[in-house]
Amino acid sequence: xRRALPAALVLLVLLALPIGAxxxxxxxxLSLAIxxxxxxxxxxxxxxxxxxxxxxxxxxxxxxxxxxYAAALTLKHLTTSVWAALAVAVVxxxxxxxxxxxxxxxAREIYFVFLTFAFAQFAYHAVNSWxxxxxxxxxxxxxxxxxxxxxxxxxxxxxRAVFYYFALAxxxxxxxVARRIAGSAFGRVLVGIRENEExxxxxxxxxxxxxxxxxxxxxxxxxxxxxxxxxxxxxxAPTLYHWSVSGEVLLxxxxxxxxxxxxxxxxxxxxxxxxxILSSWLAERWLLVMGLIYVACVLFSPTGFAGIARRLGxxxxxxxxxxxx
Numbered sequence: 001x002r003r004a005l006p007a008a009l010v011l012l013v014l015l016a017l018p019i020g021a022x023x024x025x026x027x028x029x030l031s032l033a034i035x036x037x038x039x040x041x042x043x044x045x046x047x048x049x050x051x052x053x054x055x056x057x058x059x060x061x062x063x064x065x066x067x068x069y070a071a072a073l074t075l076k077h078l079t080t081s082v083w084a085a086l087a088v089a090v091v092x093x094x095x096x097x098x099x100x101x102x103x104x105x106x107a108r109e110i111y112f113v114f115l116t117f118a119f120a121q122f123a124y125h126a127v128n129s130w131x132x133x134x135x136x137x138x139x140x141x142x143x144x145x146x147x148x149x150x151x152x153x154x155x156x157x158x159x160r161a162v163f164y165y166f167a168l169a170x171x172x173x174x175x176x177v178a179r180r181i182a183g184s185a186f187g188r189v190l191v192g193i194r195e196n197e198e199x200x201x202x203x204x205x206x207x208x209x210x211x212x213x214x215x216x217x218x219x220x221x222x223x224x225x226x227x228x229x230x231x232x233x234x235x236x237a238p239t240l241y242h243w244s245v246s247g248e249v250l251l252x253x254x255x256x257x258x259x260x261x262x263x264x265x266x267x268x269x270x271x272x273x274x275x276x277i278l279s280s281w282l283a284e285r286w287l288l289v290m291g292l293i294y295v296a297c298v299l300f301s302p303t304g305f306a307g308i309a310r311r312l313g314x315x316x317x318x319x320x321x322x323x324x325x
Contacts, residue, residue, distance in 0.1 A: 014168055018161040030164045031232075032276055036269050037167040038229040039252065043264035044178040045221020046249055051258030052182055053214045054194030055105075058113045058246050059120030060222050062100070065240035066123070067093045067223030068230035069133060072142045075231065082145035082157060082166075086227050093223025094216060101215035105208055117243065124241035138237030145231045157231070167228050174221060178261055181217065190214055191259075251290075255297055257306025266305050 014033075021027045042064055050056050070092040071085035078084065104115045128136050144158035147166065157163045181187050192200045193207055201207050230236045239245070248271065256267025271290070278286030301307050 018164050021161065027160055030160050032273065034160075034164055034167045034232050035229065036272050037171040038225045038232075039249075039268040039272060040171045040225075040265045041174045041228065042222045042225035042249060043252055043256075043268045044174050044261060045218040045225075046253055047258055047261055047264045048178060048181060048187075048190070048221070049214050049218035050250075050253060051260065051264070052187060052190040052194060053211055054190075054197075055108075055211060055215070056113055056250070057116040057215075057218070058243070058250065059100075059116030059118075060218070060249050061241050061243065061245035062116075062120040062123045063093050063097060063219040063222035064226040064229075064245060064249075065127065065236075065238070066096055067226030068236045068240050069127065069139065069226075070223070071227035072139050072230045072236045073133070075142050075145055076139070080143050080146045082147050082231055085145060085231060086224060089223045089227035090220055093226075094220050097216045097219025097223075098212075101212045101219070105211045105215060117246070120241060120243060120246060124238060124243075127241055128238040134237075136238060138235060140235045142230065142234040142236070144234065163232055167232070170224070170228060174224065175261065175265070178221070182261060186210070186213070194259075251294060255294065255304050257304030260306040263304050263306035270305070 017033060018030055021030050042060065046057065046060055067089040070089040074085045074088045078088075100116070100119050104112055104119065107115050127133055133139060147157050157166060189200065189205055189210055192203075193205070193210060197207055226240065229240075252267035252271045253264040254267070255270060256265065257263030274293075275286060275290060278289050282289065297304060303310075
């Protein structure tokens with residue numbers, strides 16, 4: 001009951017957030033929240049690979065940007081259906097993850113990190129030079145997506161509050177799927193591989209196949225996150241592929257606490273919201289503050305926010321026992 005209460009309160013706050021938008025505070029915060037939801041979906045997939053599987057990728061911006069471009073091109077040239085845009089983003093991201101994963105999973109540790117980084121840089125420079133995708137100028141003029149319920153009732157996703165609830169629903173669905181995967185036999189195998197790969201192989205598990213599957217799932221999550229962002233912003237640019245986006249993803253996961261699902265979600269919200277606040281106050285110096293926060297977290301809580309929450313929960317549970325006669 002104690003664990004469910006904070007989650008219920010957070011959900012109530014998120015559901016009520018659009019009610020006061022435009023009256024009590026700016027609509028901009030809805031836009032900021034939608035960006036958080038997009039990165040939450042990305043981080044959930046990243047955590048399945050890095051937190052549970054133990055493979056740190058420094059190229060997840062490649063799948064994030066690919067999902068964004070796939071959705072943007074679908075909306076601009078094929079159909080304005082948001083479901084079609086998401087479907088194309090899933091297929092293209094999955095195909096890319098299948099190829100990159102097949103080639104990258106052969107390596108481990110720092111070699112895997114550099115391989116994913118190299119693939120992401122290749123994708124960044126390729127998109128940056130493709131004129132049909134807007135090249136360095138990006139792809140503007142993406143039409144607002146439409147949502148069809150039961151094939152008949154059109155819902156206008158051009159309204160910020162409506163898209164907010166749509167993105168929130170997708171983030172919630174992504175969390176449920178990720179939690180189901182993490183709690184399944186496959187998720188337990190990933191943890192076993194992370195803890196002792198040789199023992200997992202000795203027990204008869206195909207380690208390479210399991211990790212490739214985790215990489216594929218992680219790439220699909222990232223593609224969906226990118227598609228959500230593209231559908232909302234109506235503009236995509238090659239910067240979505242930049243290595244700094246992959247760095248932000250890793251920073252969010254480490255701050256939140258990898259291998260927990262909830263931790264990286266909190267890390268995404270923390271970095272995006274605090275980054276916006278600090279950038280408005282400190283201009284370009286906000287990165288220095290974020291760097292100091294990251295250093296403090298690594299030094300005093302290597303397990304991130306999730307580790308701090310666990311320690312506080314342990315202290316809370318231990319207090320009544322100490323007071324008992």
